[in-house]
Each structure stands twice: as structure tokens, then as C-alpha cells.
Amino acid sequence: MKFNTTYAKAGLGLLLMLVFLTACGQPKETRADIFNPNGIKTMPINDSFGTVSIPVSPKRIAVTSQYALDYLNAIDVNVALAPKPTESNPFPIYMTDEEKNNISLIEGEGTDINLSALKGQKPDLIFTNNSDRAVYDELSKIAPTIYIAQMNDWRSELYNYGTIVDKETAVKQFLNAFQQATNASKSKLTPIIGTSTVAAASITKNGMTLYNNAKNGVGEVMYQDMALKAPATLPTDTVSAPATVAQLQSINPDYLFISTGVKNDTPEALNKRMTATADGATWNQLTAVQNGHVYIVDPSFFNNTPPAKTYVLETILKKVEGNS
Numbered sequence: 001m002k003f004n005t006t007y008a009k010a011g012l013g014l015l016l017m018l019v020f021l022t023a024c025g026q027p028k029e030t031r032a033d034i035f036n037p038n039g040i041k042t043m044p045i046n047d048s049f050g051t052v053s054i055p056v057s058p059k060r061i062a063v064t065s066q067y068a069l070d071y072l073n074a075i076d077v078n079v080a081l082a083p084k085p086t087e088s089n090p091f092p093i094y095m096t097d098e099e100k101n102n103i104s105l106i107e108g109e110g111t112d113i114n115l116s117a118l119k120g121q122k123p124d125l126i127f128t129n130n131s132d133r134a135v136y137d138e139l140s141k142i143a144p145t146i147y148i149a150q151m152n153d154w155r156s157e158l159y160n161y162g163t164i165v166d167k168e169t170a171v172k173q174f175l176n177a178f179q180q181a182t183n184a185s186k187s188k189l190t191p192i193i194g195t196s197t198v199a200a201a202s203i204t205k206n207g208m209t210l211y212n213n214a215k216n217g218v219g220e221v222m223y224q225d226m227a228l229k230a231p232a233t234l235p236t237d238t239v240s241a242p243a244t245v246a247q248l249q250s251i252n253p254d255y256l257f258i259s260t261g262v263k264n265d266t267p268e269a270l271n272k273r274m275t276a277t278a279d280g281a282t283w284n285q286l287t288a289v290q291n292g293h294v295y296i297v298d299p300s301f302f303n304n305t306p307p308a309k310t311y312v313l314e315t316i317l318k319k320v321e322g323n324s
Contacts, residue, residue, distance in 0.1 A: 045164055048149040049136060054164070055124050055144065061165075062106075062123035064113045064130060064139070066092065068148075070305035071161045072127065073099050075170035081106055081121050083113045092300030094311040118142060127161075152216045158306055178310060182225045185317045189226070192320055198228040199253035199288075201243065202302055203260045210243035210251075212236060217304050221312045228316075239304075245279035249286055256288035257316065259299045267294045295319040 042053040062081035063069045066089065069082050073095070084105035085091045091100060104121060107114045112135075118126075119142045126145040128136065139145040146164055151157040155175060162171035200211040200218055213223045213230040217239040223230045231251035235241065248256075260270055271294070274283040288294050297315055300308055 042144075045146065047146045047164070048131075049133070049147050052140075052144055052146065054146065058125035058165075060121070060123045060125070062118060062121070062126045062143070064118075064126065064128040066303075067129050067150075067305060068127040069103075070095075070303065070307050071148075071158060072165070074158060074174050074306035075162050075165070075167040077161075077165050077167060079103055081118065081123050083108050092303055092308065092311075093298040094300060094307050115139070115142065154216070154304065154306060154309070174306060178306070178313075181310060181313050185313050186227055188317060189228070189320060193228065193255065195229055196254035197231045197251075198222060198255040198257070199231055199234065199248070199251060200257045200297075200301070201248060202258065202299060205261075208243045208245070208248070209240050210234075210248060211240045211302065212238055214239045218302050218308075218312055221309050222316070225309075226313065226316065240302075245274075245282045249282050252287050254287050254291070255293045255295070255320070256286065257295050257297050257301065257319070259297050259301055261299060265296045267292070267296060270294065270296065292323070295323075 041056060043056055044051050045054050060080040061072070061077065063072065063079055063083075065083065066085075069079055070092070072079050080103060082103045082105060084107055086108070106117050106121065115138055118139075123143045126139050126143050128139055128145060128147050129150055130136065131147070131149065136145055136147050148157065148160050148164075151160075158171050158174065159168070162168045200222065202209045202211075211218050212235045213219050214236060215224065219230075219239065222228045231253050233251055258270070262269070271283070271289060274280055277283075283289060286294075295316075297319075298311075301312055301315060302308070
């Protein structure tokens with residue numbers, strides 16, 4: 001009897017171990033695993049306009065903007081269709097060749113995607129961040145369309161995208177990686193920059209824009225995430241505002257990150273151009289100019305999307321370390 005009990009316990013233990021190992025070896029159950037065996041092809045999803053039925057396993061996802069494309073790329077969603085980049089709106093510098101090569105490009109009409117061209121590509125799911133309900137309704141005639149309203153909290157917005165495409169784990173992985181990169185950049189930059197002030201601006205044909213100490217946009221990354229010191233009088237109520245060289249001089253940052261839209265631009269070339277303008281004397285009085293702490297960045301530095309925020313971290317660290 002004792003012999004039988006001992007072997008029974010051993011057999012039970014072996015059975016439990018096999019069950020445990022089998023469970024551990026199974027991949028994470030996906031939405032398709034849950035729905036498709038029951039013959040269900042679509043499921044209801046709530047977006048910013050209401051409820052829409054979307055494919056359980058979409059194969060040809062389309063986006064109507066670079067903004068939506070960035071959010072989906074951040075969580076490794078395979079996007080099949082996207083607007084064709086233009087000279088004024090090129091692919092951002094942080095977008096990989098693989099991401100570019102995996103999509104078919106749709107011609108646009110100004111800043112809007114051509115609906116007829118999009119329909120011809122037969123998407124089975126469309127993402128848009130266009131709040132125009134009439135446009136949304138037209139897109140919905142082509143394929144189920146998800147509208148995700150832009151939020152001040154990009155992390156929550158990323159979770160919204162992830163929930164819809166069954167990528168919650170990828171969202172967590174992206175946010176964890178971003179936090180690790182943030183911590184690493186702070187530990188490396190603090191000994192170099194210390195309590196010096198930092199500012200960011202862009203120059204286009206329409207003038208200069210100064211980016212503020214706001215809880216959104218590039219200012220959030222620089223001043224909240226990276227804990228860089230903002231000039232004391234830098235506004236906090238808006239993401240950005242038009243500015244003049246005189247206004248830039250009034251906050252007089254120790255470090256200046258600036259995009260010019262000039263291909264292969266350099267601080268030296270920028271300083272030469274600025275010196276030749278009516279604002280030349282004021283520009284040359286900037287502390288950042290005098291100390292050689294003006295850094296040229298790509299215009300996509302100012303995109304308000306998850307990949308752009310990672311690019312801001314990497315760019316600031318690379319520029320400052322390379323000049324220290």
C-alpha cells in the first residue's frame with residue numbers, strides 16, 4: 001500500500017509538471033486565436049467617434065497621415081498603405097528603411113490622401129487622426145475606419161492604438177525602453193550640461209518658432225522627461241509660439257537645438273547666414289552661439305509622436321556628447 005501511494009504521488013507530480021511545462025511553452029493567446037475558431041471575422045471597437053466593427057486579423061492596414069503611421073510603427077504594426085511623402089512633408093529621419101519599404105504609397109491631394117487611390121488599394125482597416133466627420137464617413141465607405149483623437153498624454157494615446165490592434169504588450173515594451181533611454185541620457189548629460197539652460201527652435205520660410213516648457217511636444221521630453229533646465233521666462237501654457245531673434249535673445253539659452261530646413265546644414269553655415277541678416281548682431285550675442293553650443297537638428301525632431309520622442313533623446317545626447 002505504501003508502495004502504491006508513493007508511486008501515485010510521483011505520477012501526480014510528473015503530470016502536474018507536464019501540464020506546467022506545456023502551458024509555459026504556449027505562445028501568448030492573440031485576439032485571432034480567441035475569435036477565429038468560432039468563425040467570427042469582426043469585432044466591435046470603440047474609437048473617438050463611437051463604435052465600429054473591425055477585422056479581427058486585418059491584413060492591409062492603411063493610415064491617412066504620418067502621425068498615425070508613427071504610432072503604429074512604434075508598436076510594430078505592419079502598415080500596408082500610407083500617404084506618399086512630399087518635399088514639404090518627407091518621411092521623418094527616424095523612420096527605418098524596412099518601415100518605408102513595407103508600405104505602398106498613396107498619392108495625395110495637398111495634405112489629404114486621395115480617396116479614390118486609397119480605395120483602389122483595397123485596405124481592410126484604416127486609421128485616421130483627421131477629426132473631420134465628413135472625411136471619416138468617406139473613409140468608412142472604403143473600409144472600417146478608426147479615428148483616434150490626439151491627446152495631450154502621448155502614452156495614453158499609444159495605449160489606445162495598442163488596444164485596438166491587440167498590441168498592449170508592445171506598448172509596454174516601447175514605454176519601458178523609452179524610460180530606460182531617458183534614464184541613461186539623464187545620467188550622461190547631467191555631468192556635461194549641469195544647470196545650464198536649454199532651448200529648442202525651428203526656422204522655416206514663415207519665420208522662427210520657439211518650443212515651450214509645456215506638458216506635451218518636444219518640451220515635455222526635454223524639460224520633464226530629461227529634466228533639462230528651461231530658461232526662466234520660457235512659457236508653459238502652449239507647446240510652441242512664433243518668435244523673433246530678439247525674443248530668443250531675451251531667454252538667452254546656454255544650449256540651442258534648432259532645425260533650419262536646410263539640407264546638410266551646419267552651425268557654422270547657420271551663423272554665417274544669420275550674421276548677414278538685420279538680426280545678425282542680436283544672434284551673435286546669444287550665449288549658445290558664443291560658446292559653440294548651437295546644434296542643428298532635423299525638422300522631425302519636433303514631431304509629436306512616440307518615435308520622435310525617442311529621436312529627441314538620442315539626438316540631444318549624441319550632439320552634446322560629441323561636442324563635449
